[in-house]
Amino acid sequence: MQLFNTQSGSIERVTARDGKLGLYVCGVTPYDTTHAGHAFTYLTFDVLIRFLRFSGIDVTYVQNVTDIDDDILRKAKELGTTWDELGRSETEKFRTDVRDLNMLDPTHYVRATDHIAEIVSIAQQLVDSGYAYESNGNVYYSVDSDPDFGTLSHLTRPEMLPVANERGNNPNDPNKRDPLDFVLWQAAQPGEPTWESPWGPGRPGWHIECSAMATRYLGPTVDIHGGGSDLIFPHHECEIAQTEPITGQKPYVRYWMHTAMVEYQGEKMSKSLGNLVKVRDVLQTYNPDALRLYLLAHHYRTPWEYQDDELDEYARLADDIREAVNFPAYGIEQIVDVVPYREQFFNAIEDDFNVPGAIAAVSEIVSAILEAPDDDDVRDAQEILQTLSDILGLALMEQ
Numbered sequence: 001m002q003l004f005n006t007q008s009g010s011i012e013r014v015t016a017r018d019g020k021l022g023l024y025v026c027g028v029t030p031y032d033t034t035h036a037g038h039a040f041t042y043l044t045f046d047v048l049i050r051f052l053r054f055s056g057i058d059v060t061y062v063q064n065v066t067d068i069d070d071d072i073l074r075k076a077k078e079l080g081t082t083w084d085e086l087g088r089s090e091t092e093k094f095r096t097d098v099r100d101l102n103m104l105d106p107t108h109y110v111r112a113t114d115h116i117a118e119i120v121s122i123a124q125q126l127v128d129s130g131y132a133y134e135s136n137g138n139v140y141y142s143v144d145s146d147p148d149f150g151t152l153s154h155l156t157r158p159e160m161l162p163v164a165n166e167r168g169n170n171p172n173d174p175n176k177r178d179p180l181d182f183v184l185w186q187a188a189q190p191g192e193p194t195w196e197s198p199w200g201p202g203r204p205g206w207h208i209e210c211s212a213m214a215t216r217y218l219g220p221t222v223d224i225h226g227g228g229s230d231l232i233f234p235h236h237e238c239e240i241a242q243t244e245p246i247t248g249q250k251p252y253v254r255y256w257m258h259t260a261m262v263e264y265q266g267e268k269m270s271k272s273l274g275n276l277v278k279v280r281d282v283l284q285t286y287n288p289d290a291l292r293l294y295l296l297a298h299h300y301r302t303p304w305e306y307q308d309d310e311l312d313e314y315a316r317l318a319d320d321i322r323e324a325v326n327f328p329a330y331g332i333e334q335i336v337d338v339v340p341y342r343e344q345f346f347n348a349i350e351d352d353f354n355v356p357g358a359i360a361a362v363s364e365i366v367s368a369i370l371e372a373p374d375d376d377d378v379r380d381a382q383e384i385l386q387t388l389s390d391i392l393g394l395a396l397m398e399q
Helices: 036-054 070-079 083-100 112-128 157-166 206-218 229-247 288-296 308-326 339-350 355-370 379-391
Strands: 002-005 010-013 020-025 058-065 108-111 132-135 138-141 182-187 202-204 222-228 253-259 262-264
Touching: 002 253, 020 036, 020 206, 036 058, 036 083, 036 222, 036 253, 036 262, 036 288, 036 379, 058 083, 058 206, 070 083, 108 112, 108 206, 112 132, 112 138, 112 182, 112 202, 112 206, 112 229, 138 229, 157 229, 182 206, 182 229, 202 206, 206 222, 206 229, 222 229, 229 253, 288 308, 288 355, 308 355, 308 379, 339 355, 339 379, 355 379
Parallel strands: 020 058, 020 222, 058 108, 222 253
Antiparallel strands: 002 010, 132 138, 138 182, 182 202
């Protein structure tokens, strides 16, 4: 198959290594989950994994949870609870939501706070090798130490700082040498949880958490690294910068795969804006297959806007697929041939993961089965439809 690689800016053929492939997808920060934008991203990778495994590839899937973060600390304070209790409860809600959508469990579902030792080790190696520096108990990565910084996002230096500032960077931190330098380790602050380190008590920065967890479970080179396109910069850019010096391996990631943003009511759907369509609310009315089909009917790289009234179309399609698969078939006349649609399905998936095209092929198979004369044999068509539905992760259950 072929996928668009964000780093190269081109569509590339994806290859496994000895029949194996490691996939890392940035998970949630658990303080207000799970909205349709989250679901769009994780469903994309869920279907990708199902397809790769169907194709005979041994996929190791790692997804993390950022269970310590500025937003968690802020939200916990607002709610009058502890940061770790908030993280536990919201993570459990998230996992329930994605399982309700019939998503596969990751091979490794990992928490940042369980990997402090690896985080400290990476930060220490970066300090020792001159890529990072300590200042008043904080450790920062020196962006000037990396002449390749920006090869993922393709942003110029003047373009980087405003984007970083919108996404958590503090350019006015007096401990920094450069406003764009990013935190690897934060010194202890009153009322915050801390862990011990060579620079004193503190907690990890955001970017280094994923480097520690990805390399811990997938080694120095990750085959596919995914997440929303809002993570390209600074998060994923910083991951590359801090990982390659300590592993000695380039590239850190062979294929960067990013999903587009989902809008709602004219703005990007996000927790900070509060314009959320929550999965658990939608599933009060619609079958999980209907929501899966609706989200997957949009190409993963194309921004789009969630429309409440469009779900009905995919609820009908989900019902039709279930009916077509379970239709009692005893026909002895002409065999209904849907092999061309099966090929259309796989060609679409292999062409930069065109799942909307694959769903269109499934719809054609459904029509061929349901519209066939009663005496026609649709059993082969039903078997093909079941296989393709499995790749799409459809449970084919009634509401």
